[in-house]
Amino acid sequence: MWTSSAIRRFRPPWLTGLLVGALAVGDSIGGTGSVNQTLNATLQPIGKLSVPASLNLTASVTQFAPFSGTLAVSYRARTTPTGSGTITVRVTSDFLPAGGPSAAAAALSYTCGSASLGTPCSGTQTASTTVQTPVLTLPASACTGGGGTCSAANPASLNLSLTLTDNPGYATGSYSAQLTFTISAT
Numbered sequence: 001m002w003t004s005s006a007i008r009r010f011r012p013p014w015l016t017g018l019l020v021g022a023l024a025v026g027d028s029i030g031g032t033g034s035v036n037q038t039l040n041a042t043l044q045p046i047g048k049l050s051v052p053a054s055l056n057l058t059a060s061v062t063q064f065a066p067f068s069g070t071l072a073v074s075y076r077a078r079t080t081p082t083g084s085g086t087i088t089v090r091v092t093s094d095f096l097p098a099g100g101p102s103a104a105a106a107a108l109s110y111t112c113g114s115a116s117l118g119t120p121c122s123g124t125q126t127a128s129t130t131v132q133t134p135v136l137t138l139p140a141s142a143c144t145g146g147g148g149t150c151s152a153a154n155p156a157s158l159n160l161s162l163t164l165t166d167n168p169g170y171a172t173g174s175y176s177a178q179l180t181f182t183i184s185a186t
Contacts, residue, residue, distance in 0.1 A: 045083055047138075047183035049075035050155075057164050067164040070113075073135065074155040075183055076144040077117065083186035085118070085138030089160075091129045093178035099171035104129045107165045108177070112136065117144055117156035127162075132182060135160065142185075 051074070057067035079085045089110075091103040101107040108127040112120035118138040125133050136158060145154030 043078065045079050045085070045185040047075065047077040047085055047087075047185040049073060049087060049181055049183045051179075051181060055162070057162060059166060064166045064168055066166055069162050071160040071162060072157060073160055073181065074157050075117075075136075076155050077138050077142055077183065077185050078144070079138050079140055079142045079185045081141045083140055085142065085183065085185035086134065087118075087136040087138075087181060087183045088132035089127065089135050089179050089181050090132045091127050091177055092180040093176075094129050095175040095177040097173065097175070100173060100175040101164055101167070101170055103127050103177060107167070109163050111161045111163075113159035113161065115156065115158035116153035117142060117151035120158050127179070135181070138185065 057069040121134045143150035
């Protein structure tokens with residue numbers, strides 16, 4: 001009679017291979033699983049704009065004709081369904097040195113060209129050293145790029161035509177002023 005200990009001691013080699021193979025198959029059985037992750041993002045109204053670092057105003061050949069120049073304004077914006085936006089400009093540093101043109105004395109004005117997004121200012125605007133003056137108004141649900149309900153242009157743009165009076169009472173020399181543009185979106 002064979003006992004279990006005798007079977008263990010005298011196990012045929014084919015039985016050992018069968019047991020090892022069965023264990024290997026059993027160990028390779030796996031599973032797969034998946035989980036879901038919800039991503040949330042809140043997109044806020046936002047605006048960004050850029051203008052060249054400087055612009056040289058030039059005079060025509062006619063004596064005492066105004067100086068002029070065209071400034072390209074590039075911008076990106078997104079407004080809410082109930083919001084709006086604006087681009088404004090203010091002369092933050094009047095023409096220097098003294099004795100020449102002065103924005104405070106209404107020597108600088110501008111007109112707005114067509115805009116690829118929003119409504120540009122209308123008529124001639126007098127640049128101010130004390131208040132921001134309008135350049136562009138953005139409607140509700142405005143957005144830059146992407147087409148559809150958004151403007152396809154990215155960035156959006158408009159041209160600002162600047163005019164500086166050339167009064168014969170101004171002293172000769174080079175004069176500079178600084179403009180600060182502000183964009184807001186709600």
